Amino acid sequence: MSSGNGGLIPLTAKDFKSDQEVRWCPGCGDYAILNAVQGFMPELEIPREKIVFVSGIGCAARFPYYMETYGMHSIHGRAPAIATGLATARRDLSVWVIGGDGDMLSIGGNHLIHTLRRNVNLTILLLNNEVYGLTKGQYSPTSERGKVTKSTPMGSVDQPFNPLSVAIGAEATFVARAIDTDKKELSEVLRAAAAHRGTSFVEVFQNCNIYNDGAFDFVREQKENRIYLRAGEPIVFGDRGVRQAEDGSAEVVDASTPGILVHDPSHVEPSVAFALSRLTFDTVGATPLGIFRSVARPAYDEAVADQIRLATEQRGEGDLKTLLHAGDTWQID
Amino acid sequence: MSSGNGGLIPLTAKDFKSDQEVRWCPGCGDYAILNAVQGFMPELEIPREKIVFVSGIGCAARFPYYMETYGMHSIHGRAPAIATGLATARRDLSVWVIGGDGDMLSIGGNHLIHTLRRNVNLTILLLNNEVYGLTKGQYSPTSERGKVTKSTPMGSVDQPFNPLSVAIGAEATFVARAIDTDKKELSEVLRAAAAHRGTSFVEVFQNCNIYNDGAFDFVREQKENRIYLRAGEPIVFGDRGVRQAEDGSAEVVDASTPGILVHDPSHVEPSVAFALSRLTFDTVGATPLGIFRSVARPAYDEAVADQIRLATEQRGEGDLKTLLHAGDTWQID
Amino acid sequence: MSSKPVEHLDRVIIRFAGDSGDGIQLTGDRFTSETALLGNDLATLPDFPAEIRAPAGSLPGVSGFQVHFADHDIFTSGDQPNVLVAMNPAALKTNLADVPKGGMVIVNTDAFNERNLQKAGYEASPLSDGSLAGLHVHEVALTSMTVTALKGIEGITSREAERSKNFFALGLMLWLYHRKTEGTLAFIEQKFGNTPSIAEANTRAFKAGYNYGETSEDFAVSYEIAPAHLAPGRYRQITGNGAITCGLIAASRLSGLPLFLGAYPITPASSILEELARHKNFGVTTFQAEDEIAACGAALGASFGGSLGVTTSAGPGVVLKSEMVGLAVMLELPLVILDIQRAGPSTGMPTKPEQADLLLVLFGRNGESPVPVVAASSPSQCFHAAIEAARIAIKYRTPVYLLSDASLANGSEPWLIPDVDALPSIASPFATGPNDGDLFHPYKRDPDTLARPWAVPGTPGLEHRIGGLEKEDVTGGISYDPDNHDAMVRLRARKVANIAADIPDLEVDDPDGGARILVLGWGSTYGPIGAAVRRVRKAGHEVASAHLHYLNPFPRNTGDVLRRYDRVLVPEMNTGQLLKLIRAEFLVDAVGYNRVRGLPFRSSELAETITALVER
Amino acid sequence: MSSKPVEHLDRVIIRFAGDSGDGIQLTGDRFTSETALLGNDLATLPDFPAEIRAPAGSLPGVSGFQVHFADHDIFTSGDQPNVLVAMNPAALKTNLADVPKGGMVIVNTDAFNERNLQKAGYEASPLSDGSLAGLHVHEVALTSMTVTALKGIEGITSREAERSKNFFALGLMLWLYHRKTEGTLAFIEQKFGNTPSIAEANTRAFKAGYNYGETSEDFAVSYEIAPAHLAPGRYRQITGNGAITCGLIAASRLSGLPLFLGAYPITPASSILEELARHKNFGVTTFQAEDEIAACGAALGASFGGSLGVTTSAGPGVVLKSEMVGLAVMLELPLVILDIQRAGPSTGMPTKPEQADLLLVLFGRNGESPVPVVAASSPSQCFHAAIEAARIAIKYRTPVYLLSDASLANGSEPWLIPDVDALPSIASPFATGPNDGDLFHPYKRDPDTLARPWAVPGTPGLEHRIGGLEKEDVTGGISYDPDNHDAMVRLRARKVANIAADIPDLEVDDPDGGARILVLGWGSTYGPIGAAVRRVRKAGHEVASAHLHYLNPFPRNTGDVLRRYDRVLVPEMNTGQLLKLIRAEFLVDAVGYNRVRGLPFRSSELAETITALVER
Numbered sequence A, B: 001m002s003s004g005n006g007g008l009i010p011l012t013a014k015d016f017k018s019d020q021e022v023r024w025c026p027g028c029g030d031y032a033i034l035n036a037v038q039g040f041m042p043e044l045e046i047p048r049e050k051i052v053f054v055s056g057i058g059c060a061a062r063f064p065y066y067m068e069t070y071g072m073h074s075i076h077g078r079a080p081a082i083a084t085g086l087a088t089a090r091r092d093l094s095v096w097v098i099g100g101d102g103d104m105l106s107i108g109g110n111h112l113i114h115t116l117r118r119n120v121n122l123t124i125l126l127l128n129n130e131v132y133g134l135t136k137g138q139y140s141p142t143s144e145r146g147k148v149t150k151s152t153p154m155g156s157v158d159q160p161f162n163p164l165s166v167a168i169g170a171e172a173t174f175v176a177r178a179i180d181t182d183k184k185e186l187s188e189v190l191r192a193a194a195a196h197r198g199t200s201f202v203e204v205f206q207n208c209n210i211y212n213d214g215a216f217d218f219v220r221e222q223k224e225n226r227i228y229l230r231a232g233e234p235i236v237f238g239d240r241g242v243r244q245a246e247d248g249s250a251e252v253v254d255a256s257t258p259g260i261l262v263h264d265p266s267h268v269e270p271s272v273a274f275a276l277s278r279l280t281f282d283t284v285g286a287t288p289l290g291i292f293r294s295v296a297r298p299a300y301d302e303a304v305a306d307q308i309r310l311a312t313e314q315r316g317e318g319d320l321k322t323l324l325h326a327g328d329t330w331q332i333d
Numbered sequence C, D: 001m002s003s004k005p006v007e008h009l010d011r012v013i014i015r016f017a018g019d020s021g022d023g024i025q026l027t028g029d030r031f032t033s034e035t036a037l038l039g040n041d042l043a044t045l046p047d048f049p050a051e052i053r054a055p056a057g058s059l060p061g062v063s064g065f066q067v068h069f070a071d072h073d074i075f076t077s078g079d080q081p082n083v084l085v086a087m088n089p090a091a092l093k094t095n096l097a098d099v100p101k102g103g104m105v106i107v108n109t110d111a112f113n114e115r116n117l118q119k120a121g122y123e124a125s126p127l128s129d130g131s132l133a134g135l136h137v138h139e140v141a142l143t144s145m146t147v148t149a150l151k152g153i154e155g156i157t158s159r160e161a162e163r164s165k166n167f168f169a170l171g172l173m174l175w176l177y178h179r180k181t182e183g184t185l186a187f188i189e190q191k192f193g194n195t196p197s198i199a200e201a202n203t204r205a206f207k208a209g210y211n212y213g214e215t216s217e218d219f220a221v222s223y224e225i226a227p228a229h230l231a232p233g234r235y236r237q238i239t240g241n242g243a244i245t246c247g248l249i250a251a252s253r254l255s256g257l258p259l260f261l262g263a264y265p266i267t268p269a270s271s272i273l274e275e276l277a278r279h280k281n282f283g284v285t286t287f288q289a290e291d292e293i294a295a296c297g298a299a300l301g302a303s304f305g306g307s308l309g310v311t312t313s314a315g316p317g318v319v320l321k322s323e324m325v326g327l328a329v330m331l332e333l334p335l336v337i338l339d340i341q342r343a344g345p346s347t348g349m350p351t352k353p354e355q356a357d358l359l360l361v362l363f364g365r366n367g368e369s370p371v372p373v374v375a376a377s378s379p380s381q382c383f384h385a386a387i388e389a390a391r392i393a394i395k396y397r398t399p400v401y402l403l404s405d406a407s408l409a410n411g412s413e414p415w416l417i418p419d420v421d422a423l424p425s426i427a428s429p430f431a432t433g434p435n436d437g438d439l440f441h442p443y444k445r446d447p448d449t450l451a452r453p454w455a456v457p458g459t460p461g462l463e464h465r466i467g468g469l470e471k472e473d474v475t476g477g478i479s480y481d482p483d484n485h486d487a488m489v490r491l492r493a494r495k496v497a498n499i500a501a502d503i504p505d506l507e508v509d510d511p512d513g514g515a516r517i518l519v520l521g522w523g524s525t526y527g528p529i530g531a532a533v534r535r536v537r538k539a540g541h542e543v544a545s546a547h548l549h550y551l552n553p554f555p556r557n558t559g560d561v562l563r564r565y566d567r568v569l570v571p572e573m574n575t576g577q578l579l580k581l582i583r584a585e586f587l588v589d590a591v592g593y594n595r596v597r598g599l600p601f602r603s604s605e606l607a608e609t610i611t612a613l614v615e616r
């Protein structure tokens, strides 16, 4: 157990490695993500003791053990709820939630969407491998239709969630996507997510080489299918570009077509961000990466603190004796 | 207890009234909805015994007691899950789920979104009164920001859900909205919802005259703010109309402006429907009513039944003896 | 004050009953306040209808409020009302059976019209068909007299005028029992001051009712009940949920930990959330969550961060929290879980009290998952129970269940307001540095309490990770070692068991020391048991009683106490949950008295059972 | 077959251990199959690492498989292995302590390189530092001999060649214990036929291993274990979860109700979902839900529609289902809830067995919420336990918990396949018409079973509404009537209690009838208790044993049985849950034998405890 540093000496990635042996399968995409996160942490310039990682259960959810910060490996699906309490009660902390697609979109889907609409000051990393890793390979709510897994020997029959569409539909203020092995972009997304006041939601495509190998090869390996979103720049990739179609959807066209969208993540109205979220392997074989949406809205914890402050200003700091004596009282001698 | 009719004699609204005394507060919007539903039921031409209403807990959730069909008043938030099992196991039934905004978007939010993505053959009526009625007036996940209620004496501080945006973000195939007292439109929506194969999601603005009176007056009373959506027709209301803005959002403009949207609920790509869902009191002071989205996608129950059929075709109807004797066996004499 | 003859009584039980729209709760509350001010001991029990607003005049729409007051200390809101005030036929119908022969019934004759009689299911009017034989019936035209009294007030419709009839009834009842009126007049001014016409209407109706008592020949005598000899001090009325609210805020102050409440509304727990939300100036955070799991999770998250995390619910919601409480057991963090019990199973009868969640809170989690349990015994005692639950949670770093129920939650009684300075302080020693040379071991325990160090985020150098997997002793690392698991299971159990040394012994009330029978209770049966025992003793029998405020662990002397008696009777509003526990633990052949009626016990019935045992 | 001397043994316990990537489970499975075919009685216990793929060569990455086989009927997979096959240093390190003095250890010397030794935390090689003194050590260069044997197979890299080493080990072990090879050769063909090079590699490695035994001087003797005298009939090997799968499908067939499984994956229950999903041609619907609440809710919804609704989980997920099970209690519909117990509390040790959810399933719901509980006692007995749980659920219209645990779930044993025609039929009498003249009352009960009529949607004329609010007796309408509630609470309890008349009496195994001590077990301790009792008897003592398959209600003669003995010992893998129940119910001063180590009991230890009691 190394000691905190009170933020005085610049930290390095190594300072964020805990003494726990990392126990993911060799080749698992989680390693790269851990690496990127540990590498990014020093940039925060927040002392380690002020950082907390909260997770549920799953392979991804082992993450906190490997971070030399405060951490809680809680129960399946409930990390956003626990983190909401922590971040609301302790506004001085940097609170990170991390988990898999099963953890956060299956059992934990409700806590996720409510956290997003509340806009509690948290950063949520959803490590999406489109499968249940820890329980050894059942399909997940993000598995594509027809997926053959241990629990769906004849193929799954349900439509998967698109995590970003769910988030945008749930009033998220910050929505982004990155790829496990794309350290540069992932770090940039982490940077913006950490800087955002409110709930930042980041989907990371994470390869599970044991139970769902190659799920993201269409962008992870075929880099030409990566549509990097850059604020203020036209959305182009290679010789293709994204245009707002007449029906309000986003479509992929030749980059030279007029009317290519100029990306504006700060646009308050969420419809473009939503349309962009629909560009996926299924629809266009390519998919946007980076920050889809980043808009300002008061954070829940802030508003809660404001009310406490206001109440105290208006009524004075609560006095226990006065409280107990409130209302009609009478004396018996 | 009146007897079923096997679908032979045409039914009337009266046939759908159970012998239970209706126990909502006088003036509650639920009465009008009950009335509309009972009035619509005969049109289904389905015998009463084939109809099931499933609900959770709340004022709205008392609905099944008043319907002379099969019914289950279950537990808070879980009706979509229970109905999923019932509708999947019993494809011959017409299954209806009914509940309030607390029931289905607060505690039951996860079941709702998963039901929508699965597209189980159900009709879900969300009676949204933007408050918790049964527990006597706390704010709900659809209450507007700043709402003063018993549990938020200084006003609520969280962003509400837009139920239709949530549904569209969750891959819903049928999404509609109606107003409790607008019997004609409500009946039309019910008609289309019942006809849709898969999960139909209908939000009904319901006035709770005790705890949140007038919440929908801007369209319930001010009829000029009703934007009726009609397939194949331009979206106009009075002298105003809805246009697709450059940023992909929907905007309200003068009806004579060129480029007024022609409504197409069957459009598979959900971005327009999403943009339309953003038109609300907050954004434009008016709101669309009717069917936002209605697209075909295989229903979950259908696909499940297909797999059972296929497995049986391929391997023959399961034989218990063969099952027990599967794998290596040996004889001991 | 009155010119009529005065009778002296030692105690009276009045039940106000009417339509939910009739303002019955307000009437009852005001009567109670005036009664409290006179120094009577008292206890109340409101009885809400399950529906928000059942149809006016219907049986399910009847709302009731019972108040019991006396010149001596009393235990309960009373079994049967001496006086029933029935504002309409439905109120008469649902309550009449409870009025004993010779009781008084005051009816609002104006409400006994065809329509209302029909709604209440009366074929003929009970006022004329002999149904009320043997009762002292006062027929009062409450509505019309109110309307008459209000004539001429500007801006008041006759419908509005009718609404003031509860103040007429209140005035009449205050006259009848020699209560004062100033408090109520001030109350009307304060509450309705914004709409002067309404204030005026209520004031006039109130005075008219009072004067009607004085002038009407129908009321020949009035009654006086002398003040009770209560302990000296300043009193207020308080409900159980009100007392819990105060207790939680007090615990927060006493420990210096900010209070964080995570809650999801549910009857009969909601008012704790609602009440705490009004006290933000105490640094209280109230979080209305999306469900009970999140409510509990957020409270636990806040505890991890150094708050006093509390979560409130009733049975169906408490069940949902179980997995999270299991995590808290593993994390060994403070957490207070309030279960305001109501009648089950499942949704059951949401507004009615029951004591059937005891085994749930003890055993409702997977694995060996010991959690201390504290139970409140009366509305005002909820204050101390809440402080005690918080104290144990903080000191031992453990979740603690606090059990109350619907009857305590809404019932009220006078409360001798405690001296703030005399409340115990609660030490909340956060870990501030390493506990093994340079190292910090998050599961290295305090040798006395067995509590692990509570190192909150923000403390430099104590960064650590905790979770729901089994932990290695001392270090808290993940461990699958078989012997470590066995040891940790026992350690967690011992930590909770050891709390027995830190709670008071079970007190036995056995005035003459010769009883052979012990009545052992817990929770809200405190009142009915106390009243029943008093009755039995009055009849000349000896009987002992004891009341458990700690259900896990039991006080250290519990076994000794139980074994001292020939027979132990355990009255519970369940089918025998504490009974099962004490039989298993102490192998005493105790017997149960079990009524699962969604109502507090009738002490008369209980007294009969005790008497039968004593006389055997 | 072999030219070497042959020794005859009555039983052997072999443990295969290696890295998770070493194919240990497959090796163990194959060895077990060949052993079963020879007619030995056997029992197995796999021991998976908690991680999916912990780093190769690491301690947490060790996977184990123990098989116990004998010429007589046996109860358990054995306490301590006579033979340990260790594929690498980590496997040796984690398992060595379990091998008794004089035991045999076969090590793969190729794996004992610097790197692997270091990963296992060995400072010096245990092969040379005396650590293995007192053991019969066979050092075998498994990897390199395999690679050599595979030389020349086209398309096989040397890494791939190394992977076949488990087949080398298997061949060697089959030779050593005189097992046949045909089955395995066929298995390789079937499993790897698609990739001929791999099939060829495994076949060659397998044969090489077998031949190595025959030729190597290191193995001087081989062993024979005669077939056991088992009941005649056709056998197969089956795991507990496999047997549950078969039992559920059988119950569906026997009752004519379609099977609907609602499940959410969780260790160690997932394989039931996975297995049932492969049997859709039995009309089985498997629904992988978003969480356990939905899984249970969907099953209940399906039951409402006339299916046999089943839901499976382990502790943390079972807890989440509790509120829904409470609803099922109120609705009185059939529902089977499977709890494959694992070590808790909270996430605990997910792959390890425990018996600590008994009180959870009995009491984990709000209100008085009685639910029958059935517990399986051995892997193959899971078949009948599943049918029995379904039978009770269907006949009495009630949720029923079925308890198994991680050791039963994955453990396997030979199963005398029952005659399908001899299985009991399960009547599932749907209501078809009114039950009171023209009226249909959904809560009018069968006077014998107290079950209410099960009227499924689609039945004309029986339309009705049910829910979680308290019901009026007979009609099922909502009722807040106090006496009705009390009556219904008792009715529901009586319905469950009455099932005692419909289950077999508790059987006592007391061969000479003179025992003074009774050992009472439940669940997976059946095997260890049986083995321990046999040991004690072999040593000349008398001891009786009995095993509860029904935990609620208890068999009718339970009290009589318990009272017949001077002393009752209750061994449990918890801190005394059944113990608490029988003490409370029967007031017997029973004592517990409690080990909460996440492992099946060692029968030797248990035998010592029994002996101490007997000799006292």
Ligand SMILES: Cc1ncc(C[n+]2csc(CCOP(=O)(O)OP(=O)(O)O)c2C)c(N)n1
Residues within 6 Å of the ligand: A057, A058, A059, A060, A061, A075, A076, A099, A100, A101, A102, A103, A104, A127, A129, A131, A132, A133, A134, A135, A140, D264, D265, D266, D267, D292, D316, D317, D320, D347
């Ligand atoms: C209440 C509960 N239900 C189920 C489980 C079993 N479980 C653990 S992790 C997991 C899903 C893992 O998938 P995901 O969240 O996608 O994480 P991954 O392992 O793929 O990173 C499940 C079903 C559990 N631990 N607790």
Ligand SMILES: Cc1ncc(C[n+]2csc(CCOP(=O)(O)OP(=O)(O)O)c2C)c(N)n1
Residues within 6 Å of the ligand: B057, B058, B059, B060, B061, B075, B076, B099, B100, B101, B102, B103, B104, B127, B129, B131, B132, B133, B134, B135, B140, C264, C265, C266, C267, C292, C316, C317, C320, C347
């Ligand atoms: C598990 C559980 N938690 C909480 C409750 C209490 N409860 C009942 S209904 C309800 C919310 C009602 O609001 P809504 O669903 O909007 O329905 P409405 O009454 O407004 O129609 C709540 C919180 C409950 N019955 N069960």
Ligand code: SF4
Residues within 6 Å of the ligand: A023, A024, A025, A027, A028, A029, A030, A059, A060, A129, A133, A134, A207, A208, A209, A210, A211, D052, D053
């Ligand atoms: S199972 Fe998949 S997600 Fe889990 S550690 Fe292995 S590779 Fe990674």
Ligand code: SF4
Residues within 6 Å of the ligand: B023, B024, B025, B027, B028, B029, B030, B059, B060, B129, B133, B134, B207, B208, B209, B210, B211, C052, C053
């Ligand atoms: S409280 Fe509101 S929603 Fe409930 S019945 Fe009354 S008016 Fe309707």
Ligand SMILES: [Mg+2]
Residues within 6 Å of the ligand: A058, A100, A101, A102, A127, A128, A129, A130, A131, A132, A133, A140
């Ligand atoms: Mg995953």
Ligand SMILES: [Mg+2]
Residues within 6 Å of the ligand: B058, B100, B101, B102, B127, B128, B129, B130, B131, B132, B133, B140
């Ligand atoms: Mg509502």
